[in-house]
Amino acid sequence: xxxxxxxxxxxxxxxxxxxxxxxxxxxxxxxxxxxxxxxxxxxxxxxxxxxxxxxxxxxxxxxxxxxxxxxxxxxxxxxxxxxxxxxxxxxxxxxxxxxxxxxxxxxxxxxxxxxx
Amino acid sequence: xxxxxxxxxxxxxxxxxxxxxxxxxxxxxxxxxxxxxxxxxxxxxxxxxxxxxxxxxxxxxxxxxxxxxxxxxxxxxxxxxxxxxxxxxxxxxxxxxxxxxxxxxxxxx
Numbered sequence: 751x752x753x754x755x756x757x758x759x760x761x762x763x764x765x766x767x768x769x770x771x772x773x774x775x776x777x778x779x780x781x782x783x784x785x786x787x788x789x790x791x792x793x794x795x796x797x798x799x800x801x802x803x804x805x806x807x808x809x810x811x812x813x814x815x816x817x818x819x820x821x822x823x824x825x826x827x828x829x830x831x832x833x834x835x836x837x838x839x840x841x842x843x844x845x846x847x848x849x850x851x852x853x854x855x856x857x858x859x860x861x862x863x864x865x866x
Numbered sequence: 867x868x869x870x871x872x873x874x875x876x877x878x879x880x881x882x883x884x885x886x887x888x889x890x891x892x893x894x895x896x897x898x899x900x901x902x903x904x905x906x907x908x909x910x911x912x913x914x915x916x917x918x919x920x921x922x923x924x925x926x927x928x929x930x931x932x933x934x935x936x937x938x939x940x941x942x943x944x945x946x947x948x949x950x951x952x953x954x955x956x957x958x959x960x961x962x963x964x965x966x967x968x969x970x971x972x973x974x975x
Contacts, residue, residue: 790968792966792967793955793963848962853957854914855909857910858908859907
């Protein structure tokens, strides 16, 4: 497989459930990202990892917990979510973070999360 | 604060030309990106502008005016497959990406 792969593509969970989103990139990139995409709103950056170290956490509630075991894999662990957390969660990777203005993001197709 | 403005939705006819505008107010500037996102799919990179002027890539062109805080994406010879959302993003002085809410482009036969 090539590019950025996200699983599952769709997830429905109750507010008391615990679930995880998975992202895998096959591009040899050093940086990985989690974004939240809600209808008619700008992309919201949640977490950034560079070489498996978290470099940014944009004041995300603790009910979202990221994990980056290696430079190819990224997880988003979910627990005690709220209905307003329903959104499309996009994973992306890039060669590096910041630095070059030509640092293009490659996105996965996203995980559509519905919280009941 | 930092802000990116682009129209919410536009409609155009197959075979025609459409221009999608993006205006920005950011803390510094390190380039402007356009991404295309088909419904239910990943956003994909279209173009990057860091200097003023027009960059052409086949049917798609992107223009930048840094003094005006303005960019546009020009799509020529529109095809039905161009129906998608187009996302404008600016990289600020801290190399953080500031995103617009996207423009949904509807192509009619």
